[in-house]
Amino acid sequence: MDFAHSQRAQELIERVRAFIAERIAPIEHDLLREMQAQPQPWSIPPVVEELKDAARSEGLWNLFLPGEHGAGLSNVEYAPLAEEMGRSHLASEIFNCSAPDTGNMEVLLHFGSEAQQRRWLDPLLEGRIRSAFCMTEPDVASSDATNMEATAVLDGDEVVLNGRKWWSTGVGHPDCEVLIFMGVTDPAAHRYSQHSMVLVPMDTPGVRVERLLPAMGYLDAPSGHGEVSFTDVRLPADAIIGGPGRAFEIAQSRLGPGRVHHCMRLIGLAEAALELACERAATRTAFGKPLANLGGNRERIADARIAIQQARLLVLHAAWLLDTEGLLGALSAVSQIKVAVPNVAQQVIDAAMQLHGGSGMSDDYPLAAAWTIARALRIADGPDEVHRGVVARIELGPYLQRAKDAAEVAG
Incomplete structure (x- = not known):
């Protein structure tokens, strides 16, 4: 397997990264605080719609979808783009790549009738609803x-x-x-x-x-x-x-790529938290020393880097299996990332919060909200225990079958 970025993916990574850095990041923190402070926070500031128009005009739109409706990327190619978007609370919506719309659009694309696609898929693709x-x-x-x-x-x-x-x-x-x-x-x-x-x-x-x-x-x-x-x-x-009785079939097709998207966004969230942790550790002093030199913080930062790298490779492997073998061939790998990545992200973000002290629990930094996202995703799309059960069932399956066969022969 080769996880090197294709030329198309590398170009999009650079363009998405630049758009986030230049257009979204400078305003995001203040904008989110302003939205949360409103008596009615369920509204969209005009600047978000302006950014969506800009992203669409630059071709940074529906990047998650294969074929003519999106960028035509494989799961492996889209994964690093999801990671870049995961660093920002707003980016996924601005690029029309936010859940649950991504999964719902995939459902309509693959299972919807022509009438359903005209009524619902088209306006979702356009970002109008x-x-x-x-x-x-x-x-x-x-x-x-x-x-x-x-x-x-x-x-x-x-x-x-x-x-x-x-x-x-x-x-x-x-x-x-x-x-x-x-x-x-x-x-x-x-x-x-x-x-x-x-x-x-x-x-x-x-x-x-x-x-x-x-x-x-x-x-x-x-x-x-x-x-x-x-x-x-x-x-x-x-x-x-798709007709009566097909919900489980449809749900499984929806959840495989969706879990890759969730996990790669979490990798981006963890990366952003680690950057904040390193910045804090290098610039804040206590007891006459930088925080980096106190309380085992160097080891925590090293462990965070190792864990993120491991998690990223695990997700890319699952994405590669989805691309090459489909959901059945990737079933164990998808459940593995659904357990591993939210736990890694939560641990990295928690370490960053600890380095920030009281401010890490406030909304002066995005860490408390990030921790909440990571914690929630240990339940969303199936709790850890269910996914561990899937992994164990697939791992034990051949052994249990051999033991059953041997018992039947002996009996």
């Missing part, structure tokens, strides 16, 4: 999606939705116009063929955002995570994506 994904539920253990209680029941030429979802990222965004809802359609079918995904316009009668949820005290405006109720929501049956 935003979307949310409604899967997790408050009253069941959603780490096992077969526990789902929400329903998407066919009634003639309509589908009727009922249930309550939460941690539906994006519902707070003022431009959010469509939700992808996952619910049980046929409880008698095979456990992985019971569920359907349905496109739900936000203004459909029966859809209600009950509240916006803070994560560790952060509201994550202007995108936000919400609790949404669906009460006798009626839609045409052609709002179902």
Whole structure:
């Protein structure tokens, strides 16, 4: 395997890096503080839309998508771009590469009908609207999606939705116009063929955002995570994506690349935290010495660099497997990065916070928010325990099968 950047990827890395450094970074910190201080933080400052227009005009748009709709990059080629975007809270949105829109666009591109693509994919690609994904539920253990209680029941030429979802990222965004809802359609079918995904316009009668949820005290405006109720929501049956019973198939295709994107953004977040840690360690003194020379801080910085490098290579390997062998061939690798990378990022950010003392817990620096993002991603898209279970199942599979075969022969 070769992780050297292609000429196309290297050109885009340099252009994305320059755009962030020159256009986003100088205003981001003050802009985010200003947004959070507003009585109504669920709004988009005009400068963000101006930056989006500039990014689109420079061809730095929909970089995550393959083919004619995006930059035509492989997962390995896109990964370092996601890392660059992960250093900034705003960059992913400005380049139209932010979750959950990226996953939702991929779903519509690969499984949506022509009508669904015209109505929803086209404006998402243009950045005119935003979307949310409604899967997790408050009253069941959603780490096992077969526990789902929400329903998407066919009634003639309509589908009727009922249930309550939460941690539906994006519902707070003022431009959010469509939700992808996952619910049980046929409880008698095979456990992985019971569920359907349905496109739900936000203004459909029966859809209600009950509240916006803070994560560790952060509201994550202007995108936000919400609790949404669906009460006798009626839609045409052609709002179902790909047909009834295909939700698990669609979800798996969505989550593989999405987890690579999440993890590479976290690598960028960890890199930014390590830079802040080194700057602090070199310039702040205590007890007559630079912080770098106190309390084992050199070892912590060295360990952080080693951990980030290991995590980056692990993610690139998973991206390469997705490109060459598809999701089934990359299944263990994708679960490995989903465990390893958020833990590495959280540890690196925590060390940076420690070096910053009290200011590391304030919003004077982006570290507390970064720590919250890393911590949340140890749960989002499947908790650590579920992904460790996947890795162990694949690792143990051949051995357990051989033991079973031997027992049958002996018996």
